[in-house]
Amino acid sequence: MATMDKKNVSMNDVAVAAGVSLKTVSRVINEPGSVRESTRDKVHSAMEALGFRTNFAARSLKLGRYGCIGVVLFHLSGGAVDMIDGIADAAEERGFALTMIKKRAGEKMTLAEAARRMSQLPVDGMIFNLRQMVDDFDTFEAPKDLKTVIITPMEHPACSTVSDDQEGGARMACEYFLNRGHKNVYFVSGKKEALSSQCRMKGWRAALEARGIEPPEPLQGDWNADSGYAAGLVLADKPDCTAVLAANDCMANGVMMALRDKGLSVPDDVSVIGFDDELYKTIPNSILTSVKFRHRELGVRALNEVVAGLEAPSSRSRTLVSGVLVERSSVRDLRA
Amino acid sequence: MATMDKKNVSMNDVAVAAGVSLKTVSRVINEPGSVRESTRDKVHSAMEALGFRTNFAARSLKLGRYGCIGVVLFHLSGGAVDMIDGIADAAEERGFALTMIKKRAGEKMTLAEAARRMSQLPVDGMIFNLRQMVDDFDTFEAPKDLKTVIITPMEHPACSTVSDDQEGGARMACEYFLNRGHKNVYFVSGKKEALSSQCRMKGWRAALEARGIEPPEPLQGDWNADSGYAAGLVLADKPDCTAVLAANDCMANGVMMALRDKGLSVPDDVSVIGFDDELYKTIPNSILTSVKFRHRELGVRALNEVVAGLEAPSSRSRTLVSGVLVERSSVRDLRA
DNA sequence: TTGCGAAATGACAACGTTGTCATTTCGTTA
DNA sequence: TAACGAAATGACAACGTTGTCATTTCGCAA
Numbered sequence: 127m128a129t130m131d132k133k134n135v136s137m138n139d140v141a142v143a144a145g146v147s148l149k150t151v152s153r154v155i156n157e158p159g160s161v162r163e164s165t166r167d168k169v170h171s172a173m174e175a176l177g178f179r180t181n182f183a184a185r186s187l188k189l190g191r192y193g194c195i196g197v198v199l200f201h202l203s204g205g206a207v208d209m210i211d212g213i214a215d216a217a218e219e220r221g222f223a224l225t226m227i228k229k230r231a232g233e234k235m236t237l238a239e240a241a242r243r244m245s246q247l248p249v250d251g252m253i254f255n256l257r258q259m260v261d262d263f264d265t266f267e268a269p270k271d272l273k274t275v276i277i278t279p280m281e282h283p284a285c286s287t288v289s290d291d292q293e294g295g296a297r298m299a300c301e302y303f304l305n306r307g308h309k310n311v312y313f314v315s316g317k318k319e320a321l322s323s324q325c326r327m328k329g330w331r332a333a334l335e336a337r338g339i340e341p342p343e344p345l346q347g348d349w350n351a352d353s354g355y356a357a358g359l360v361l362a363d364k365p366d367c368t369a370v371l372a373a374n375d376c377m378a379n380g381v382m383m384a385l386r387d388k389g390l391s392v393p394d395d396v397s398v399i400g401f402d403d404e405l406y407k408t409i410p411n412s413i414l415t416s417v418k419f420r421h422r423e424l425g426v427r428a429l430n431e432v433v434a435g436l437e438a439p440s441s442r443s444r445t446l447v448s449g450v451l452v453e454r455s456s457v458r459d460l461r462a
Numbered sequence: 463m464a465t466m467d468k469k470n471v472s473m474n475d476v477a478v479a480a481g482v483s484l485k486t487v488s489r490v491i492n493e494p495g496s497v498r499e500s501t502r503d504k505v506h507s508a509m510e511a512l513g514f515r516t517n518f519a520a521r522s523l524k525l526g527r528y529g530c531i532g533v534v535l536f537h538l539s540g541g542a543v544d545m546i547d548g549i550a551d552a553a554e555e556r557g558f559a560l561t562m563i564k565k566r567a568g569e570k571m572t573l574a575e576a577a578r579r580m581s582q583l584p585v586d587g588m589i590f591n592l593r594q595m596v597d598d599f600d601t602f603e604a605p606k607d608l609k610t611v612i613i614t615p616m617e618h619p620a621c622s623t624v625s626d627d628q629e630g631g632a633r634m635a636c637e638y639f640l641n642r643g644h645k646n647v648y649f650v651s652g653k654k655e656a657l658s659s660q661c662r663m664k665g666w667r668a669a670l671e672a673r674g675i676e677p678p679e680p681l682q683g684d685w686n687a688d689s690g691y692a693a694g695l696v697l698a699d700k701p702d703c704t705a706v707l708a709a710n711d712c713m714a715n716g717v718m719m720a721l722r723d724k725g726l727s728v729p730d731d732v733s734v735i736g737f738d739d740e741l742y743k744t745i746p747n748s749i750l751t752s753v754k755f756r757h758r759e760l761g762v763r764a765l766n767e768v769v770a771g772l773e774a775p776s777s778r779s780r781t782l783v784s785g786v787l788v789e790r791s792s793v794r795d796l797r798a
Numbered sequence: 799t800t801g802c803g804a805a806a807t808g809a810c811a812a813c814g815t816t817g818t819c820a821t822t823t824c825g826t827t828a
Numbered sequence: 829t830a831a832c833g834a835a836a837t838g839a840c841a842a843c844g845t846t847g848t849c850a851t852t853t854c855g856c857a858a
Contacts (some may be wrong), residue, residue: 520814
């Protein structure tokens with residue numbers, strides 16, 4: 127509606143239109159209480175008429191901060207949606223926006239590169255989502271003035287980290303088996319480069335060894351049902367196999383289908399636990415007991431950790447978000 | 463290593479340290495060819511020693527652009543990961559970062575609000591991901607200087623839109639049935655507020671009506687397998703039901719399980735097609751034929767559309783990304 | 799009405815970069 | 829060596845906002 131000659135409407139334009147000074151316009155925006163109502167109205171009308179919007183660059187230049195948190199996606203997988211959702215919601219709540227960059231498919235990216243790129247963008251702090259190992263993990267030094275949080279199950283010497291307690295979740299599942307009279311637990315892994323698979327395997331090993339049980343050779347899967355099915359065929363022939371822990375629900379389902387095809391029943395002959403609790407979405411009346419991680423919570427924690435550390439970027443903490451065992455009927459109690 | 467007295471190292475600091483002028487430092491960064499090599503080296507050393515990083519705010523203030531594209535997530539669901547992945551990759555390739563905000567869970571957000579918030583952030587253009595209807599959709603006017611692309615199956619009077627061809631995909635699936643001798647197709651819908659479900663239903667209707675077939679009453683589902691199972695139980699009792707189109711793979715699987723439990727075989731007795739082609743991840747040896755949309759491609763197109771329109775924000779286009787029918791064996795050819 | 803303190807408003811510099819234009823330095827030819 | 833054009837470098841303003849400090853206006857009591 128209004129005349130639109132200049133490209134961008136500045137506070138000065140508003141000030142002239144409203145017949146007040148530049149500073150008064152600034153005050154109307156940032157400290158409205160300190161401006162007389164009649165003046166405020168004039169300014170508001172002028173802003174409306176001219177279609178004024180604060181200039182982000184000028185504002186942050188003056189303030190020395192952006193109100194944005196950087197997010198680097200090294201890897202974007204299924205569970206990442208909920209995590210991003212958590213990050214975004216928490217950011218929203220605390221008045222931050224997100225600035226996002228991503229490792230390009232097929233390209234390598236080190237933490238140092240990611241940090242260098244991010245630090246040229248509008249960010250007050252940053253979150254790295256790191257689900258696979260990266261070359262310079264141990265040697266990486268974060269910019270001293272930019273709080274950096276890494277979402278990863280590994281511990282970092284200098285940066286704060288946040289992670290699902292993958293290891294604890296796996297231990298919990300194993301103990302659930304063992305407490306119900308199972309003498310051993312077989313394991314089907316995910317893709318071997320995935321840290322979550324590695325950690326789940328580690329937790330499984332630890333739980334067995336804690337009870338003096340020698341862990342059997344783990345079966346290698348690739349997250350998908352077919353690899354679980356293949357593993358299930360192998361396991362069906364092992365007479366001592368009464369309990370199987372699969373590194374995700376899809377493979378767990380593959381295992382169950384293979385067992386069934388081999389004439390075995392779950393849970394009567396073999397008990398199974400998976401991870402992620404998502405099978406119920408795809409399988410009606412799903413019976414699979416599963417370890418569920420709270421990815422959303424993970425994102426929330428990561429963002430809060432960054433925001434909390436904005437003033438003290440070199441602080442360091444380690445947060446573990448515990449998993450939950452969602453019980454259904456795929457585990458038999460052998461003591462009964 | 464270097465002394466760190468000031469909070470931020472500016473070009474001026476570098477210039478002093480290198481014994482050159484401010485402008486020369488600027489040139490080393492932006493037009494290295496125009497600076498003598500010996501000078502360039504001095505400046506580079508100084509930058510290194512002081513840990514200089516260009517100040518985003520000052521730079522964009524001067525340039526009048528940010529190199530960032532805004533992304534508003536009205537709704538974050540499963541398929542969104544791949545789309546975000548596509549947006550992020552395409553952005554990366556074209557040298558843009560992403561600025562992201564999200565509708566808060568449980569809160570309403572209009573397009574106008576989203577645009578107002580985004581236009582105060584560092585963005586040169588923006589993408590709205592809109593998978594449900596929003597109050598001000600038809601009346602919304604985008605900021606005249608900010609290219610706006612909406613990812614949505616609906617047509618917008620003023621903004622460019624990008625979408626999967628949901629309707630076309632559904633038509634394609636129906637015709638696939640009809641061309642194989644089926645006389646009718648039943649439909650199981652997703653959540654009714656979801657635009658994708660609405661469009662899939664619309665395409666299904668259109669395909670049947672185009673052949674003079676009266677579409678049967680659609681069955682209401684909620685995307686999950688259990689609702690598909692319930693629908694399957696109903697359909698199993700309909701003697702004229704030889705073909706079922708389910709609005710996603712999970713429900714399709716539910717339908718198939720119900721049919722099986724009712725003693726019917728897929729595809730011998732009833733044929734089934736789903737959407738999204740993701741069942742194979744969860745079910746070993748999956749037989750389900752499914753319409754797959756290229757979400758990644760969708761994201762890439764959306765980003766490219768924004769970038770292409772940066773100079774002419776008021777331009778308007780409509781992009782449809784076609785789906786693909788992934789054939790497996792869940793459809794019987796009745797003509798054989 | 800005058801005087802006074804408080805409230806409201808304004809003038810100006812500064813944030814760190816890049817564009818414009820002027821100046822210096824260099825390499826070459828007469 | 830002098831003179832010249834090209835290459836390299838520098839001085840200064842400008843982008844649009846906010847902080848500091850000075851000035852004006854207001855409401856109220858004397």
